[in-house]
Amino acid sequence: MNTPTCSFDEEKLVGAAYRDGTIADRIRVFFHTKRCKECASIFREYRQTANTFDSIKPEKCPPTVTDRVRKRIGIKKEKSFFDPVLDFIFYRPAYAVSGTAVVVVLAVFLAFQLTDLYSPEPDVYYSDAEIRQAQEDIEKTFAMIVPVVQNAQLHVRDDIIRSQLLPPVQHSVEKTNQLFIKGLQ
């Protein structure tokens, strides 16, 4: 110690106050300060200063600054899962807008699909009179359709198949048969 009365190593005293020295040095300082009031006073001052430093919270450095520092000193940043996503958003705003639009479109589409899927069927009640009326209307409509459809089928069966399609087919079959018969004879 650089005081007239004590020759204790000041570096060890400061180290112990800042909780930096070896265990053995810190024990030595501990016992010495019990005996030497002057050194104890100095130790307390340094310890107080150390405590004040400890109480100061470190300012968080912006990631862009740390990135630049890492780049400058040649340390590669450890990539996290979200980094490519963040890069995508912050470095390519056009991609980000496009991507967001896609997500919004998909979300709206899915929302509509789910609404359709889970919306309950409206409860529709019909009275007996309404059902009877509907049955009458359906029967009336079918009464108009059936004759037309029947006519169509008769026309196809009699006029087209029997009159137009069958005679040439029959003629061809007869000709073929005659050829076979001649061949057999």
Add this chain to the structure above:
Amino acid sequence: MRHYILLPLCLVIFLYSVNAQDEMPEQSGFIALEELSLFKDIETSLEVQIGESMIALVASTAEKDSPEFARVLRKLKQLRSFSFDLSAIPRNKIDEYLEQVNTRLLNERWEIVYRMREPETTANIYMKTVAGEVAGMTIYSIDRNDQVILINIVGSVSLEDISQLAEQFGLPDISP
């Protein structure tokens, strides 16, 4: 920047078309009959518009007495018919009108399956098929008194199905 706008735009168009295709099979047999009624000042004498739920109810009511009719009804999704009197309209206008109806149906990919040209009645039957399955049938007929009937059936009903209902409506059964 323009390229990045194209991506969501293409997605919107794709999703819209996918959604439209989902709805297609049920709606492809539909035709807006009221749009075919070109003579706006002529009132319809019969107007029937029955949806799927009501048809299902009628089918279950008819099940006991006429199971064949109920079976045909179960194939339907919608039944609409309009009837109106065109006797006040000159014949050439009516022919023009029927031609317009025919063109409209053919343009909407309806297939004409039968044309009836008789002294008493003129009728056309159109059908629409989607993926090999009947999606709907449209019939128009006009009698000698110029009574026009337009009928649109949405559903997979065939001519045979309807023909089998002849007895139900007091007509002779022509099935072979």
